Every structure is written in structure tokens, then in C-alpha cells.
Amino acid sequence: MSAPRHSPSQPTSPRRAAEVPRPTGRVRLRYPPARPLGLSLESFSRQAGLHPDLTRRFVALGLLRGTRDAAGNLWFDPAQLAAVARIQRLRAGLSLNYAAIGLVVDLLDHIDQLEAALRRAGGAGGAIPGGRTRVRPSVRPSVRPSVHPTTPPGKE
DSSP: OOOOOOOTTSOSSHHHHHHSOOOOSOOOOOOOOOOOSSEEHHHHHHHHTOOHHHHHHHHHHTSSOEEEOTTOOEEEOTTHHHHHHHHHHHHHHHOOOHHHHHHHHHHHHHHHHHHHHHHHHTOSSOBOTTSOBOSSOOOOOOOOOOOOTTSOTTOO
């Protein structure tokens, strides 16, 4: 009688056979949750030139939009760097606190939406420099000719 042949998928020794678990049913694989695409809090803060605590405060005030992963870490879209630059310009130019900057940003965004709606509707008014649409014509005070103080009355 010939010796039994071993296939490559079967173990060659009895001890090895005990170590190889045989699947009894469905195998469940667990993967760590995928991190969101974007910048972590530390890298975003470094690129924006902010302290991470200030970046967290901006998120709490609603000035920046960040997403949290399953572990609770903040992640930012790289486009939010432009929002940080806008916040810094408003803070330096108008000397506003961060709560007031939130209001100003909301108003500016609303104005942009209204102007875009006017452009889509072919609204009245001419275009003004900077690509903005004039909502109403500018009002100039009427200029009256000045009366010279040495002119006698009735000879104006």
C-alpha cells in the first residue's frame, strides 16, 4: 500500500493540525473606523497659525465647521483655511470680538446670497466695481450754488 499524499492545504503534523482553527461559520472582520478626509486639529491649527485651543473656540462659536470622528477628534476641510483668513482680516481690520465676527460673517454671506439671486434674476441696477451688483442707485445730496457773502441781496 502506498503512503497517503499530503495536500498543501492540510497540515503535515498532528500538532500543527490542533493549532489551525477551522472556521465554523461566518467570519467577521473588524476594521478601525476610517478617519475623515481632511486636516487634523493640530495640522489645521499649524497651517492657520492658530493655537489648537483657539481653533476649538472657533468651532464652538460656529465660525469654523469641523467634523468629529468616532474617537471624538476634530477634522477640518482644507477650504476652512480661507475662513480662518477671513476671520483674521475682520478681527484686525474692524477690531471686533469673535462673537461679533460671527454676526458679520453671517451678514456678509447673506448679502452674497442676495446679490447672487439678483444676478440670476437679472435684477435692476448697474454693476459696481468688484463684481457686486448695486441694489439701489447711490443718493447724492443736491448741491445748491453757494451765495457769495459780498453779493448784495437780489443780485444773486
